[in-house]
Amino acid sequence: MGLRAVAVCSEADRGGAWLEAADDSVCIGPGRASESYLDADALLLAAEVAGADAVHPGYGFLAENAAFAAKVEQAGLAFIGPTSDVIRLMGDKISAKAAMRAAGVPCVPGSDGALPADPARCAEIADEVGYPVIVKAAGGGGGRGMRVVRDGSDLAAAIATTREEAFRAFGNAELYLEKFLELPRHIEIQVLCDNHGNALWLGERDCSIQRRHQKLIEEAPAPGIPREAIAALGERCAAACREIGYRGVGTFEFLYENGTFAFIEMNTRIQVEHTVTEQVTGIDIVREQLRAALGERLSLTQRDVRTKGHAIECRINAEHGFEGRPSPGRLTQWHAPGGPGIRVDSHMKANADVPPHYDSLIAKIVASGCDRAECIARMKAALAEMRVAGVAVNTGLHRFVLDQPAFREGGVSIHFLERALQGE
Numbered sequence: 489m490g491l492r493a494v495a496v497c498s499e500a501d502r503g504g505a506w507l508e509a510a511d512d513s514v515c516i517g518p519g520r521a522s523e524s525y526l527d528a529d530a531l532l533l534a535a536e537v538a539g540a541d542a543v544h545p546g547y548g549f550l551a552e553n554a555a556f557a558a559k560v561e562q563a564g565l566a567f568i569g570p571t572s573d574v575i576r577l578m579g580d581k582i583s584a585k586a587a588m589r590a591a592g593v594p595c596v597p598g599s600d601g602a603l604p605a606d607p608a609r610c611a612e613i614a615d616e617v618g619y620p621v622i623v624k625a626a627g628g629g630g631g632r633g634m635r636v637v638r639d640g641s642d643l644a645a646a647i648a649t650t651r652e653e654a655f656r657a658f659g660n661a662e663l664y665l666e667k668f669l670e671l672p673r674h675i676e677i678q679v680l681c682d683n684h685g686n687a688l689w690l691g692e693r694d695c696s697i698q699r700r701h702q703k704l705i706e707e708a709p710a711p712g713i714p715r716e717a718i719a720a721l722g723e724r725c726a727a728a729c730r731e732i733g734y735r736g737v738g739t740f741e742f743l744y745e746n747g748t749f750a751f752i753e754m755n756t757r758i759q760v761e762h763t764v765t766e767q768v769t770g771i772d773i774v775r776e777q778l779r780a781a782l783g784e785r786l787s788l789t790q791r792d793v794r795t796k797g798h799a800i801e802c803r804i805n806a807e808h809g810f811e812g813r814p815s816p817g818r819l820t821q822w823h824a825p826g827g828p829g830i831r832v833d834s835h836m837k838a839n840a841d842v843p844p845h846y847d848s849l850i851a852k853i854v855a856s857g858c859d860r861a862e863c864i865a866r867m868k869a870a871l872a873e874m875r876v877a878g879v880a881v882n883t884g885l886h887r888f889v890l891d892q893p894a895f896r897e898g899g900v901s902i903h904f905l906e907r908a909l910q911g912e
């Protein structure tokens with residue numbers, strides 16, 4: 489696009505490979521995230537020093553922080569994402585659900601708004617919804633701030649504990665309650681909008697392979713779901729975007745059970761797993777995201793969006809795969825796989841450090857092919873080809889999943905991985 493890119497890093501990331509890929513880089517503070525990547529003032533100062541026009545928030549840290557987006561706007565810079573008002577609306581899961589319900593998007597049944605302080609009233613709400621229920625924090629994220637309650641006698645304690653945790657973790661003690669779905673799949677719709685009233689949906693992803701509510705493997709399209717059902721849902725999401733004045737890229741997340749979709753939340757940023765959608769649609773989603781932020785019209789219409797073949801992404805984490813324990817350290821060896829249909833997105837290189845401060849994701853391997861079986865075969869070869877030393881990586885866990893007959897058949901639920909690990 490001819491744009492110059494300025495990357496930021498913390499002191500712990502000074503040797504990062506992405507800094508070499510950028511035109512320029514600025515160190516914004518110490519390794520501890522609160523003093524660098526989460527420090528809005530340090531980031532704005534870096535933008536000023538670098539003479540930047542726009543800020544891309546990536547997909548972690550402040551990417552969904554409405555106050556940060558507002559600060560960027562106030563500094564006269566473009567925030568590459570929706571407006572701060574829309575981030576605020578969708579960042580609070582209670583207001584997000586209310587907005588989606590109003591826009592005709594199907595939601596998981598539950599409390600209409602925030603849970604009241606009165607335990608007796610909460611018990612009535614839970615009874616109406618029907619057990620099992622899940623108590624969730626309005627400000628929750630990253631799979632934290634949730635508690636399943638199977639029996640009314642446990643409700644009051646679960647609410648008290650989750651409230652306490654939510655206040656500590658998110659600074660917001662507000663809770664809501666939903667029906668707990670026992671065996672759902674996680675299906676999400678990618679949307680893309682400009683500032684001229686155009687909103688498109690780019691197909692769906694299946695992200696049901698999760699551990700502790702964290703995604704591990706994602707794919708597009710979702711196996712075994714009727715195309716008409718996906719199309720109807722995609723149209724609903726695009727319409728909802730027009731209604732709330734959405735700009736840029738976003739994802740509507742749903743649980744899918746017994747042929748029905750139910751909205752759980754929206755991510756107002758580019759997601760880690762956008763790669764599989766890029767592979768099957770041939771659309772450079774980040775390029776469109778930048779175009780939208782620059783005020784340009786989308787370069788496509790809904791009719792241009794066609795999916796072809798299949799794509800699967802494995803998140804390569806620096807962790808002891810089967811236990812999921814982080815494994816920071818120095819990468820003494822780094823060889824990424826290649827070959828037909830293999831894409832590797834990574835910020836790593838040999839002799840780089842995986843700092844202990846941040847998320848353990850160090851690479852994404854994406855296999856594309858004419859069908860799912862070809863993707864799985866290519867992914868298995870790619871995982872076998874990968875060479876990493878100095879830190880532990882979870883390639884063995886991925887191979888374990890890819891070999892499971894139920895996974896190979898397609899359509900497993902979000903509990904599949906944890907149950908398979910327990911030998912069930």
Ligand code: ADP
Nearest residue numbers: 628629630631632666667668669701752753902
């Ligand atoms: P977060 O923002 O923390 O990712 P979500 O609301 O997206 O929170 O939920 C994360 C995960 O928690 C879902 O992918 C699913 O595995 C589980 N979950 C959330 N709500 C429900 C529900 N009502 N029933 C069953 N599982 C749920």
